[in-house]
Amino acid sequence: GDSVTQMEGPVTLSEEAFLTINCTYTATGYPSLFWYVQYPGEGLQLLLKATKADDKGSNKGFEATYRKETTSFHLEKGSVQVSDSAVYFCALSGRNSGGSNYKLTFGKGTLLTVNP
Amino acid sequence: NAGVTQTPKFRILKIGQSMTLQCTQDMNHNYMYWYRQDPGMGLKLIYYSVGAGITDKGEVPNGYNVSRSTTEDFPLRLELAAPSQTSVYFCASSYLGQGEETQYFGPGTRLLVL
Numbered sequence: 722g723d724s725v726t727q728m729e730g731p732v733t734l735s736e737e738a739f740l741t742i743n744c745t746y747t748a749t750g751y752p753s754l755f756w757y758v759q760y761p762g763e764g765l766q767l768l769l770k771a772t773k774a775d776d777k778g779s780n781k782g783f784e785a786t787y788r789k790e791t792t793s794f795h796l797e798k799g800s801v802q803v804s805d806s807a808v809y810f811c812a813l814s815g816r817n818s819g820g821s822n823y824k825l826t827f828g829k830g831t832l833l834t835v836n837p
Numbered sequence: 838n839a840g841v842t843q844t845p846k847f848r849i850l851k852i853g854q855s856m857t858l859q860c861t862q863d864m865n866h867n868y869m870y871w872y873r874q875d876p877g878m879g880l881k882l883i884y885y886s887v888g889a890g891i892t893d894k895g896e897v898p899n900g901y902n903v904s905r906s907t908t909e910d911f912p913l914r915l916e917l918a919a920p921s922q923t924s925v926y927f928c929a930s931s932y933l934g935q936g937e938e939t940q941y942f943g944p945g946t947r948l949l950v951l
Contacts, residue, residue, distance in 0.1 A: 763945075
């Protein structure tokens with residue numbers, strides 16, 4: 722079945738450091754890929770997404786590129802801020818030739834702490 | 838436009854008690870979902886609904902029930918609470934049409950079963 726493996730945390734960085742959180746997936750069909758962010762005490766919010774190979778999702782300075790050849794969707798940001806401290810989840814929504822598969826499969830989450 | 842709302846925010850139950858977690862969305866989404874989030878384990882799908890009157894099991898449905906009588910509401914019922922159901926519960930909704938798959942989440946309900 723579908724699965725998502727993401728980098729184990731926690732990750733601790735200083736402000737303005739470069740961030741990478743690795744995410745790889747296994748899926749049948751043609752999945753869409755997502756990064757969700759969960760701030761302390763809140764629900765998940767969509768951060769960015771990509772729906773086909775070589776698409777780049779971007780938002781708030783974060784980027785991730787859908788790499789079908791390596792089945793990866795790594796999250797990057799050039800300069801993190803204290804306000805980026807949160808848990809980040811990689812997820813996929815598997816699709817087949819018949820259309821969308823509505824079920825999201827999540828990774829376990831990566832806790833990011835950014836220190837001033 | 839409130840999005841997805843959930844009540845209560847926090848609840849303590851005794852073993853064997855029952856309760857209903859409420860979820861409402863005002864985005865006219867056709868799909869709705871219930872997840873549970875356990876520490877270090879990501880989110881697991883409990884139940885989902887593709888429209889009013891239609892529900893189906895997810896990965897971890899045992900001990901839970903759902904109903905969907907309207908487009909807006911998707912309550913989750915725990916009949917006999919057990920300590921294993923201590924978790925944070927998230928409701929989500931999405932509109933499936935023309936390939937749109939983004940799910941929108943509520944703020945969560947933290948449940949403690951003692």
